Amino acid sequence: MPKATVERLPLYLQCLQAMGDSETTVSSDVLANIAGVNSANVRKDLSYLGSHGVRGVGYDRLELCVQLRRALGLTDKWPVVIIGVGNLGSALANYQGFDPSGFNVIGLYDADPSKIGDPVDGHRIKSMEELELDIKEHDVQMAILTTPAGAAQEVADMLVGAGILSILNFAPALLKLPDTVKCRQVDLATELQILSYYQATRTA
């Protein structure tokens, strides 16, 4: 499946879920409008699912959700760990969308001994030693990194050593990782700077 398509599938899923149960059927045109994409693009993307829309009608909304979830590997819940329980880590820990999206936060970890044991959204913050054990015990493959930039690489190395294969990195630091590990970087400064470019170009 093309990279560009993979990156749009969650968007379609989000659109379909947001529509609610009012519609049983959705056309590529309607979905395209909500998602802000060309309708041919939607059809081509969905064709990779081996999806079967009905000509003259559209796609069955619920069946399409199931197919999207299957294609994205969301049939079972992935266990994930969150490392670094500062403001951002706490914010993510409190996020209510993990479960419906297909993920299960199994633990929060921090290097600061004074935080260990503190409650956050039904969890108690655990130590880095426990992190390594938990990853191995629960076969965790995905980690969310919300440490300060300075600690990110060190933690990442440990995660990789423990068997983590996918990292979602919110720390403003570029990680050096083996290419067996997939990483997505979410960076506030980067996003704002991209907006800045278009904002500046507008007036120029």
Add this chain to the structure above:
Amino acid sequence: MPKATVERLPLYLQCLQAMGDSETTVSSDVLANIAGVNSANVRKDLSYLGSHGVRGVGYDRLELCVQLRRALGLTDKWPVVIIGVGNLGSALANYQGFDPSGFNVIGLYDADPSKIGDPVDGHRIKSMEELELDIKEHDVQMAILTTPAGAAQEVADMLVGAGILSILNFAPALLKLPDTVKCRQVDLATELQILSYYQATRTA
């Protein structure tokens, strides 16, 4: 400038800044390695800056930083507002990277009357009425949206009405905006789901 290039410029800037003052000169090869990009790609990207690297030597690091910042429209600081001071909004308010990145948080706003006046990182949370006034008074063009999903569209409409032209949206909701307004969506569930796809494909 190509969209793909614009989205890489902040990355280069981040790499150059992270290098510190040890190097006065950088080759496309070195930068490419740190950024995880092909070196021809780096050179082509930088050629849009009207940059002048020196053959046989490379680029002057500091001059390149200046050129990148200029190209991204970061010569002056952009005033930005943050709307929705929950966990995530607080996390962003405490982020130390705004100033060096070229942004200046001028205010935090929340719809919840019980929060108004609370201190967060040197600011006091203000009301939505003040938001509208502040935007007009300071000519603010960029807003960061960290409200709950349910409130996002309503707030966005207000922002657009007040004159905001760029929105960085962390709320898990797709905004319907006039096409004069540029929006970037940062969505945790989406990012994890993309990782899920690659994680699942790995074993399949």
Add this chain to the structure above:
DNA sequence: AGCTGTGAACATATTCACAGCC
């Protein structure tokens, strides 16, 4: 009539490969 699925056309992005300069 209304929609999907898809080949063909087009557009964008990446990489190669090398001439040209320091």
Add this chain to the structure above:
DNA sequence: GGCTGTGAATATGTTCACAGCT
């Protein structure tokens, strides 16, 4: 020798346009 800048080649992504099904 070592690097940049860039045309040409390739790869990827998007959109058009329409045949084909219901």
